Amino acid sequence: MSAKKKGLQSVVFLNPPRLASWASIVGPKEGEGPWGNSFDVKTSDYLLGEQTWEKAESKLLQETITLAMSKTGLGVDAAEVLLAGDLMNQIISASFAARTINIPFLGLYGACSTMAEALIVGAMLVDGGFYQRVIAATSSHHYSAERQFRFPVEQGVQRSPSAQWTATASGAVVLEAGGTGPKITAVTVGKIVDMGQSDANNMGAAMAPAAADTIKMHFADMEILPDHYDLIITGDLGSIGAALLKQLFVRDGLVPLPNYSDCGMLLYDEKQDVHAGASGCGCSAAMLCGPLLAKMQRGELNKLLFVGTGALLSPTTSLQGESIPCIAHAAAIENL
Amino acid sequence: MSAKKKGLQSVVFLNPPRLASWASIVGPKEGEGPWGNSFDVKTSDYLLGEQTWEKAESKLLQETITLAMSKTGLGVDAAEVLLAGDLMNQIISASFAARTINIPFLGLYGACSTMAEALIVGAMLVDGGFYQRVIAATSSHHYSAERQFRFPVEQGVQRSPSAQWTATASGAVVLEAGGTGPKITAVTVGKIVDMGQSDANNMGAAMAPAAADTIKMHFADMEILPDHYDLIITGDLGSIGAALLKQLFVRDGLVPLPNYSDCGMLLYDEKQDVHAGASGCGCSAAMLCGPLLAKMQRGELNKLLFVGTGALLSPTTSLQGESIPCIAHAAAIENL
Known part of the structure; x- marks a missing residue:
């Protein structure tokens, strides 16, 4: 190795x-x-x-x-x-x-x-x-x-x-390289997870198992417990995907249950009528580069696991009847 | 640095x-x-x-x-x-x-x-x-x-x-890591070059300046002469792009002129009626993983500069009147 x-x-x-x-x-x-x-x-x-x-x-x-x-x-x-x-x-x-x-x-x-x-x-x-x-x-x-x-x-x-x-x-x-500030200490590169979900209008549900897979692998690889992080945040599972992920945490025996949230649930207010939450590359990117890293800079968060979630479909694959291959990658960002 | x-x-x-x-x-x-x-x-x-x-x-x-x-x-x-x-x-x-x-x-x-x-x-x-x-x-x-x-x-x-x-x-x-065989010894990561060419049916011409830019940079960075390599091969400039690149070699003062060819000119025979040659990710990939690496394995080539060329347009950008941003990346593959 x-x-x-x-x-x-x-x-x-x-x-x-x-x-x-x-x-x-x-x-x-x-x-x-x-x-x-x-x-x-x-x-x-x-x-x-x-x-x-x-x-x-x-x-x-x-x-x-x-x-x-x-x-x-x-x-x-x-x-x-x-x-x-x-x-x-x-x-x-x-x-x-x-x-x-x-x-x-x-x-x-x-x-x-x-x-x-x-x-x-x-x-x-x-x-x-x-x-x-x-x-x-x-x-x-x-x-x-x-x-x-x-x-x-x-x-x-x-x-x-x-x-x-x-x-x-x-x-x-x-x-x-070098200097002070929040640092990327460890990462986990995800595999494709596809549970056969083919509804392109419910990508949170499609991506949740990929997020669970990568997060579980991260803890196993790193030999740490879920409460190691002040916050585990997924990219854009939204309300449906995040609810599923919490169930998968239980299934996967991730106890104590992690301090968990999802950028897709945070970006908008319920009153903004976005249905299941936010998505898009910019959702997790802006939440990280806006509120989350500001909280790290202020010391309100010191150990963050940032888990990007991706649905690797295209309109063509959906029209051809394919299910949605999903992936999640995790980056540990810590104030050292 | x-x-x-x-x-x-x-x-x-x-x-x-x-x-x-x-x-x-x-x-x-x-x-x-x-x-x-x-x-x-x-x-x-x-x-x-x-x-x-x-x-x-x-x-x-x-x-x-x-x-x-x-x-x-x-x-x-x-x-x-x-x-x-x-x-x-x-x-x-x-x-x-x-x-x-x-x-x-x-x-x-x-x-x-x-x-x-x-x-x-x-x-x-x-x-x-x-x-x-x-x-x-x-x-x-x-x-x-x-x-x-x-x-x-x-x-x-x-x-x-x-x-x-x-x-x-x-x-x-x-x-x-380790072992014997052809090795990647050095690489040059390209910048976008866009000379204002907007004809999506002439991508060789659009990409040639990007190839020239990266190849010239490679020699300057590495402080070697163009005849260092047994062969410099671009990805898919085709006959028009390759002819332009040869002119750009002269303009850029690359003397002695490099031993140069292009995968897009090699993949098909003229009789196959493909017009300006081959293109596509698979063109340079298959030429590398077929004849070129076989030649390296046999010792017929010992120093190869593999220069992938990409036209980063989409049908949407073309319809919106944009020119074609192009890029070239070079990897030196050598029998050590």
Whole structure:
């Protein structure tokens, strides 16, 4: 086994990379939610001055990356590589943002687990001694995602009660070698879990078993108890998926029951009528880069397990009758 | 600067990961091409027994990964992580292959540069001390790609003279720490280059400047001359892109002119009427995992610079009038 591998699917860093800075930008609806004041920027315009939803999303991501880097006091070109992806076909939000950012770029796709995936790969590239400073980032946009995956919002199609609201949101983290601040201490890379659920309007239920699988594996690999973390937070299971995950914690014998929440349940208020909660790459990314890391900085949270959850379907696979392969990746972020 | 970073965009490995085994599977047309006998498997059926082109592509990728691992004498679960991506929306070929392969999975998207990207990230994760054995893999399928990006082949739309033929092909490499065999010694991660070309039917021309940028950077970073390599091979520039790249070599002062070829020009014979050559993630992946690595194994090639080239457009960005952001990633593979 490699020096840094621990257990079957986890890695412990020898020199845990530091989250040197981070930024979050959200859309109008997210800004009106319960955590609205915890994000760096609340946009008032879903188009961000662009002509299309897709261009708006790419601009959202690009501005978030630039803002995160500006907080380091350095220009964006002081980052050595950008790790980013998004939900759009051919990850165009990330690729077109990378065109403007103009640093070496590695595109990722993990659906809504992309922020966790980018943090994991980024932390490995820093701890591995390849880079001093990398950026991990992702985005989603309600209007670009809905028209690609379901229906154009303008069409006014009634949403299923189990549907989640794709967030207009973006998060970016600058990872650095050395220094002080919250650090990524360990990660668990997930396997695909597919329990045969094929309802693309109930992705929380599809993703919950993947989250359970990765979280259970994390504790087994790391040989720690569920109360090790102040908070275990999943990406976007929403109310249905989170309820299922809590049942799976019991099934998996995770006692004491973990301190658990889900970004998809936190981003919006119930009064905002989003049905089963929030989803989208930007949901967990903005919650991490907004309220969660702020709480870590203030010492209100010291040990966070950030579990990105992704439903790796496409409209084509759904139309071809396939069930939904899901994945979850976990990154332990700790104040050391 | 990090210990392993060299120059602006390159990394030199301290313990170069070994290409322990590899496999390539191609479709009927690729099997009839000049290198047909150099691939492990030539399929006779574009559907591989599946009901749809998309399911066929995923099966192609899954079988290639399994074959590459079987050559190590180990089961596929002896690999610790799968790094894979493809051209399909939401990289469904890779995700659904990963569902069957059932090992930890990190999804990548670099369009047709995905094989190079997977090799680069894979080599970093092995040299970084996180894993002993990882798989880097990708695929493309003529019928799934054409109907997603252009028109269903069955529609019989006339192809532009500058169009390239998306290959039905897949390649997988098993990277290991230690041992003997060809090794990845250094890599250069590319930036987006977009010269304003917006013709999605001439991707070779769009990608050539990105290839030139990364190759020039590689030589500058590594402080070596262009004749260092027995062969520099780009992914899928095709005849138009490769001709442009040769002009850019001259412009960039790369003398002596490198020993250069392009997988997109090699995969098919001129008589196969593919216009400007081959393209697709599987083009460079299968050429690498078929004839090129076989030549390295026989000692006919000892120093290869493998330069994956990707056009990071989508049909949506083209319809919205965007030009094509392109990228190239280089991996130096050497018999040590």
